[in-house]
Amino acid sequence: MTTSRDEIMQKAAELRDALSATEEISFYKKAEETIDANSKVQEKIAKIKLLQKQSVNLEHYGKFEAMKETEAQIERLKQEIDDLPVVRDFRRAQVDANDLLQSITREIDQNVTRKLETRD
Template structure:
């Protein structure tokens, strides 16, 4: 006989899993990289400038100022490249990819287990 879990039990187990995941090496490294980025003045200045130019681009595009829009987009591209060349940003991006890969693997494993469990309960019926 198969045990059916209540929503509360599932949520409690999911919360436990989330707590365990947050203490993994990958997630800890991501949190550290995020903290470094948040406290880096150069990174924050570049992010603020990019946001400013992005807002400006939206307005320029809205008013049909195509030449100014393209110039603005070129500035954004240059600022993005400068931002991405900073080692702490590269470290952060790598940690994001690592955590994402890790979470995708977990989702795949859980999905496979649910599918196997579902198949076995259907064959029992």
């Protein structure tokens, strides 16, 4: 029995839909939405982007001391973001979702490899 490419793509779509319904992926999506809606996080991200542009300009004009201070401000803002509970929740959800996807990828890889090896 052969399987067509379309059938495989259909199964992949079914797997995608099933994954979307898992607790890990649902929690990740909710955490991402929370981060996107959090004004404190978004303000800090906007400030970081502004400082990064400023840092590039300072480096271009050879103002290395000012550039170092700007880079330090960027690091402080990144740390402030990392310390927010909403960000910690998001990162934890991201790790959990990634672990799930990696375990599924390994399982598919091992099963496909095993099936191919037994066909010879």
